[in-house]
Amino acid sequence: MGSNGNLLSIEGLSRRFGAKEVVRSLDLSVAPGQRVALWGPNGSGKSTVLRCVAGTLTPSAGSVHVGGHLAGELAARRLVGASLAQERSFYLRLSGRTNLLFFARIRYDDRREGSRAVDGLIEELEIADIAATRVDRCSTGMVQQLGIARALLGDPSVLLLDEPTRSLDADARGRLWGALGRRPHAAALIATHLDEDLNLCDERVSFPV
Amino acid sequence: MTSAFPFPFSVPRLGVIVALVRRDYLVQRSYRLVFALDLFYGVVNLLVFYFISKTFDETTADLNGAPSYFAFASIGIAITIVLQAASGGLAHRIREEQLTGTLEALTAQPITVSELAFGLASFQFGFGMLRAAFYLLLSGLFFGVGYENADWVGFVTVLLASGAALASIGVILGALVLVLKRGEILTGAVTFAMGLVSGAFFPVAVLPSWLQAIGSIMPTRFAYDGLRSAIFEGGGWGGDALALIVFAVIGLPIGVLCFNRGLLQSRRAGTISQY
Numbered sequence: 019m020g021s022n023g024n025l026l027s028i029e030g031l032s033r034r035f036g037a038k039e040v041v042r043s044l045d046l047s048v049a050p051g052q053r054v055a056l057w058g059p060n061g062s063g064k065s066t067v068l069r070c071v072a073g074t075l076t077p078s079a080g081s082v083h084v085g086g087h088l089a090g091e092l093a094a095r096r097l098v099g100a101s102l103a104q105e106r107s108f109y110l111r112l113s114g115r116t117n118l119l120f121f122a123r124i125r126y127d128d129r130r131e132g133s134r135a136v137d138g139l140i141e142e143l144e145i146a147d148i149a150a151t152r153v154d155r156c157s158t159g160m161v162q163q164l165g166i167a168r169a170l171l172g173d174p175s176v177l178l179l180d181e182p183t184r185s186l187d188a189d190a191r192g193r194l195w196g197a198l199g200r201r202p203h204a205a206a207l208i209a210t211h212l213d214e215d216l217n218l219c220d221e222r223v224s225f226p227v
Numbered sequence: 228m229t230s231a232f233p234f235p236f237s238v239p240r241l242g243v244i245v246a247l248v249r250r251d252y253l254v255q256r257s258y259r260l261v262f263a264l265d266l267f268y269g270v271v272n273l274l275v276f277y278f279i280s281k282t283f284d285e286t287t288a289d290l291n292g293a294p295s296y297f298a299f300a301s302i303g304i305a306i307t308i309v310l311q312a313a314s315g316g317l318a319h320r321i322r323e324e325q326l327t328g329t330l331e332a333l334t335a336q337p338i339t340v341s342e343l344a345f346g347l348a349s350f351q352f353g354f355g356m357l358r359a360a361f362y363l364l365l366s367g368l369f370f371g372v373g374y375e376n377a378d379w380v381g382f383v384t385v386l387l388a389s390g391a392a393l394a395s396i397g398v399i400l401g402a403l404v405l406v407l408k409r410g411e412i413l414t415g416a417v418t419f420a421m422g423l424v425s426g427a428f429f430p431v432a433v434l435p436s437w438l439q440a441i442g443s444i445m446p447t448r449f450a451y452d453g454l455r456s457a458i459f460e461g462g463g464w465g466g467d468a469l470a471l472i473v474f475a476v477i478g479l480p481i482g483v484l485c486f487n488r489g490l491l492q493s494r495r496a497g498t499i500s501q502y
Contacts, residue, residue, distance in 0.1 A: 103331070109250065
C-alpha cells in the first residue's frame with residue numbers, strides 16, 4: 019500500500035498517441051475497497067488509463083503507483099488483476115479452463131494452489147460450461163466472463179475492468195457484482211459507459227479529462 | 228514516468244517455463260495435421276539431398292569427417308532445424324502472440340523478462356530437438372548414414388551449447404519482432420544466411436574467402452563443425468563447444484537486455500496490443 023493509504027495513486031497522468039493527447043493530467047487515488055467508475059464515451063481515454071495502471075502502456079507524463087510500486091514493475095503487476103480487451107486475449111484452441119490454468123500457473127508458485135483457485139472461480143462465477151468449451155467456440159459474453167475470472171486469479175488488490183458488463187446477460191452481471199462484493203478489500207477501477215455500472219460504484223471520474 | 232520490467236536479469240521460475248511449454252504443446256497438438264506435414268516435409272528434404280548426393284557421387288571437399296556428401300548434408304538438415312528453432316523460435320512465438328492478441332494479456336501478468344523470453348522459446352527448441360533426432364534416426368535406418376564412431380556425449384554437449392549460443396541471437400530477434408512487428412522476414416533471412424556461411428548444406432571450402440571469413444566467426448559454424456566432429460569422428464568437438472559456451476555467456480545477457488528494451492519500447496509506443 020502507498021504511504022498515503024491508497025492502493026492506487028495516479029498523479030498528473032497524460033498519454034499521447036502521436037499528436038493526439040488522449041488523457042491529460044489525470045490525478046486519482048483509490049483506497050482499498052473503493053470502486054471507481056471511469057465514465058465516458060468510446061475513445062475518451064478510459065481504457066488507456068487502465069492500460070497505464072496494468073503496465074502495458076507507459077504514460078507520456080506523470081506517474082502511476084500500485085501499492086507503492088511503479089505500475090508495470092513486477093511487484094505492481096502481482097497486485098493487479100486486469101480484464102482489458104477480452105475478445106483477443108485467450109488462446110482460442112484451448113478450453114476456458116486450460117486457459118485459466120495457464121494464467122494461474124504464472125500467478126501461483128504452487129500448481130495445486132493455482133488449480134484450486136481456478137476451480138473455485140469457475141464455481142463462484144458459475145462458468146463450468148464456459149470453462150469446458152474451447153474458446154474459439156465461445157460467444158463474446160462467454161469470453162468476457164472468462165476474462166473476469168482471469169482478472170480475479172491471485173486475489174488481486176487492484177482490479178481493472180474494462181467495460182466488464184458490456185456483453186453480459188443479467189445473470190452474469192449479477193454474478194460479476196456478487197464476486198466484487200465478496201472482495202471488499204479490493205480496489206476496483208471500472209471503465210464503463212453504462213448507468214447500471216455507475217450506480218454500483220462509489221465514485222465517478224468523467225472522461226475525457 | 229513508469230518503468231516496466233526495470234530489472235531483466237532474474238532466474239526464471241521453472242513452473243512458469245513449464246506452463247508456457249505445456250501451453251505451446253497443447254496449441255500445437257490441436258493442429259494434428261501440421262505434425263504429420265512437418266515430418267513429411269523433413270523426409271522429402273532428406274530425399275532431395277539423398278538424390279543430389281547420388282547425382283554428384285564423389286567429392287574432394289573436406290566434409291568434416293563425414294563419409295559422404297549425404298551424410299554431411301543430413302546432419303546439416305537435422306541440426307539446422309534445432310538451430311533455426313533456437314534462433315528464430317522466440318521471434319515466431321512473439322509474432323503469434325501479437326497476431327492472436329494474447330501478448331498484452333501475457334505481459335500484464337507477473338512474469339519476468341527472462342521467463343517470457345525463455346518460456347516462449349523453449350517449446351520450439353525442444354520440438355526442434357525431437358525433429359532433429361527423428362531425421363538422424365531416419366538417415367541411419369533408411370539412408371545408410373553410419374554413426375558407429377559417434378561420441379553421443381559430445382554430440383549432446385555441443386547441441387546444448389549451440390542452442391544456448393543461438394538462443395542469444397533468438398532473444399535479440401524476438402526483441403526486433405516486438406518493435407518492428409513484421410520482423411519474421413528479417414529473422415528468416417538472418418538464420419538462413421548464418422546457415423549459408425557456416426556449412427549447413429555444403430562445405431565452407433567451396434565459398435569465396437571473404438564469405439569463409441564471415442562464417443568463421445558465426446556461432447553456427449562452431450555448431451556444425453562440432454556436431455559433425457562428434458558424430459563422425461568421435462572427438463575434436465571440445466574447442467567448438469567452448470567457443471559456443473563463451474558466445475552464450477556473453478550473448479544471453481545482451482539478448483535479455485535487448486528483449487527488455489523491446490518491451491519497454493512497445494509500451495512507450497503503445498503498440499503491445501497491435502500487430
